[in-house]
Amino acid sequence: MTTTHITNPSTGLAGIRERLWAALAARDEEEAAAAVFDACDTGTPLEDVLLDVIGPVQARVGREWAAGRLSVAQEHAVTAIQDRVIAALAHRTAPRPAVGRAVRRRDGAPVHRVTIACVDGEWHALPARLLAEVLRGRGFDVDYLGAQVPTPHLIAHLHQTGTDVVALSSSLPVRLPSAHAAITAVQAVGLPVLVGGAAFGPDGRYARLLGADGWAPDARAAATLLAGGLRRPEEPLPAPHHDLPHLPHLLDQEYTLVARTRVQLTHDVLTGLEDRVPAMSAYTERQRERTAEDIAHIVDFLAASLYTDDAELFTGFLTWTAGILQARGVPTGALLAALDLLADAQRDFPRARAHLAAGRRALTRVPRQPDPGTHA
Known part of the structure; x- marks a missing residue:
């Protein structure tokens, strides 16, 4: 049984967020609920609790996952607690008169x-x-x-x-x-x-x-x-x-063809990476699966950028991914190699090649860590 306490209003929203975060980090659902209930009971408006406490804490969950400090399962567990806390708040708080x-x-x-x-x-x-x-x-x-x-x-x-x-x-x-x-x-x-x-x-x-x-x-x-x-x-x-x-760019069918060949593209790039990244020879089956997942995400974002005809959508994802992979110990060079392999497969697709080239340029501006032979 967790002992709860009433939040001092002077603590402010930052204090409530820290209390909620500590409860979620400990997977203590009772304390997580108490943190937000106490905030409401001491005068914090429900909307502020939802958007200035629960929302920012969930964003922090995402950052912790991206930094490799939370596993996917842990992130799911924390998110599930947050969802149940929101449901409890909804049942606990009377709705305002209909406007x-x-x-x-x-x-x-x-x-x-x-x-x-x-x-x-x-x-x-x-x-x-x-x-x-x-x-x-x-x-x-x-x-x-x-x-x-x-x-x-x-x-x-x-x-x-x-x-x-x-x-x-x-x-x-x-x-x-x-x-x-x-x-x-x-x-x-x-x-x-x-x-x-x-x-x-x-x-x-x-x-x-x-x-x-x-x-x-x-x-x-x-x-x-x-x-x-x-x-x-x-x-x-x-x-x-x-x-x-x-959306005249969709008439060239590049989005459709990339989206439809997602599985084959992922397989071909994974196979090509085995020749270009020597460290992959030591990958476990789970590491190979994670690499295949990463490649599939790259293909998905390439397709989305073709759908919108906006290379920035693709480059933004790639630079974010580079940070995630570096946290796992994967050098940026592996990501560049994957883009080169994709570009080879898109030789007849000028827009796709342009987006891949933009992605490559963006990655070369990301600070690169030395390759210690580590992997995902």
Whole structure:
């Protein structure tokens, strides 16, 4: 049994975050719940607890994983505790009186209900969960569908409910094609779409590219946008997915061909790396699996960058990956070799080769550690 204590308001949000982090690091769910309950009981608004305590602590979980200080299993365990704590908070806190009746959609209709879902293939559900609780706290009626919602199931749900606005969440840019399909399908049934999450870029550039009706950088901004009415900006947004003039680069089929050959590309690059990186001869089976996973992620992000025609999406992922691999003891040279092998396989794809070349240039600017012969 964990002994709980009441948080001193003077401790501030930083103190609450540290208490929650310590509880999560110890996998102490009771203490994690006590940390946030005590914060609410001593006057911290629920929305602040959700967005200024739980949200930043989850971001810290991600950084600890990236630095190699948390395993995937540990990260999942901590995230599960956070999700249960949010659920407990939701049941413990009475919702505010409905304000959604006064909110107007861009067509003038009132917003009574918001459906929130992660796009198909997106398993990072905590940001969407936080948005759901923030909106409930502000008096909106919320349908929260959770992680990884296939678009046909989302549309079937919308036909069966009285939803007024759909909010889609995605953390990984590799889900942007799925997000595009979902945005288009929802708009086809006459509903506006608000999107958010890291996948859409820090400035919402991919939200605009894919034709969303609105984008918000965080849950507070999303709630404010919905309260003010979700209207189209003065500058027209791109056309839906089935109309390609606004995405003419997709006509070259490079995205489609890279996405369809993902498995073969991963296999071929892995085989090629065995010749170019001598240290791989000593890899265990688990290390080979992790290397194959890393290559598959590179192919996925290359495909996403081709879909958006934005090489920065690819280079940003590569520089982030270089840091992750260095934390595992994998030299940047191995990543460069993988890009060269991919470029060889894309000799007939000029856009893919240009994105790979941009990625190579970005990696050469990453500080390189000496190769001690270590591996993933």
